[in-house]
Amino acid sequence: MNSAASRSGRWVDIANPTRFLDLAGRLLPWLAGLSTLALVAGLWMSFQAPDDYQQGSTVKIMFIHVPFAWLSMMCYTIMTLAALGTLVWRHPLADVSAKAAAPIGAVFTALALITGSLWGKPMWGTWWVWDARLTSVFVLFLMYLGIIALNRAMDDAAKAARATAIITLVGFINIPIIKFSVDWWNTLHQPASVLRAGGSTIDGSMLRPLLVMALGFTLLFFTLHVMAMRNEIWRRRITAMRRIAARGAERGRAE
Amino acid sequence: MMDSHTAFVAASYAAAALALAGLVGWIVLDQRIQKRAMRDLESRGVRRRSESKADKKS
């Protein structure tokens, strides 16, 4: 939240990677501290929360499952914005942001699937249902992995950035279509055993820990994202510096 | 009934903790590698192009 707000506010300022590094250095301790604080508080609150009369203690899985699912979508949205930044504005940081976000998003999506599966086993009696929502998240996970694989396969950073950005954008346009088609497909073969978990009404005693956990994980995501971006900038600088050093050594030998 | 469910709750929290710890560990390790490489290059007197313009060394 924090870095997103300042990013849109002082867009031009942070375009300079050096400025970004300065800002990241100042911001990171706060982000890390706040996310630890929120996560600890959220954990404590979720253990204090009462069990659901229908779902028993498994409702506690919700407190981590829902934030993971929400972050898996938010991360893809950030990557799409970054892809637009790469293609339209050729923003130097957009590509770094997209590249850093992909593995983090993949981990969060995987966790959403794993925790959902662990929630489904006691509730539905099976690890996996081809439910519309599960299937969509699974497709999202596959897309994360494809994007990471594509980015890693290319040596030239600038070309990899463009290629990944295009695939990310096409994927983003496709997500509503996939969601719609999976919904359609699911109504065709509706499995009988699926129990619609819970209702739309969540009690306040459940909602509060959930919100705190969501906030904590969102802060954690931004902490990790900024750290990974900083790593990526450093990595590129080091590659550039090595190249200069090698060229200098060559010139020295020639003289 | 309740007891068998506790295992699932514990497993999901453990999986989340493990995966996130792995992610954090990976990023921190990466950061340490980059920082060390940076220090190494600087100690050998290699500068970035934007910096070496300011003070012409060699």
Place this chain on the structure above:
Amino acid sequence: MMALFVRDVRLGLRAGGGALVAVLFFLAVIAIVPFAVGPDLKLLARIGGAMLWIGALLASLLGLDRLFQADRDDGSLDLLIMADRHLLPVTVLVKCLAHWFVSVLPLVLAAPLLGLFMNMEPKAIGATTLTLLVGTPAITFIGAVGAAVAVALPRGGLLVSIIILPLTIPVLIFGVSAAYGAMDASAAFLPPFLILAAITLFFAVLGPIASAAALRGSAD
């Protein structure tokens, strides 16, 4: 544009092999199915449409990486990009159509024959072939994006398939449900079929634009 189409078709035919290999692959996939699920003719008839779709989907992915690769190797891709900067999406569209005509249309034509192997009724065979005819261009258009993105990679073929397959899920869903709609009285044929046609038209716009952008990026 017509000249480009004719040239691409002629090149594709002369290179030969490609289309034939894809059809053989399709045949092999369909031939394997009974060994996996058993020779129960009723079951085969029921899953036949779905199997034909999966086989055609996989087979049409086979030749995709050659969509731009050959042109890149002999340098004519750079000429195409330089020649008409603004019409590049149209050029890509024509290339996709030519590729579909040479390497995917044979698959559609082979589908009725393979449907017989699956013990499908004539009506079901006809419906499946029709959905393949309408749906496979969408796979080619989506695949063109992957092929354009991976054109600079030496071994991009497998990567293209991995990236493309999740994106083809809507095509598969509506293709198969339309095929089932024709077989089963309780399911509808027309709505999924029309949506399938809409998806194809949508990707006929999106695919060429995205792959043109990717090709420009790889050329710089």
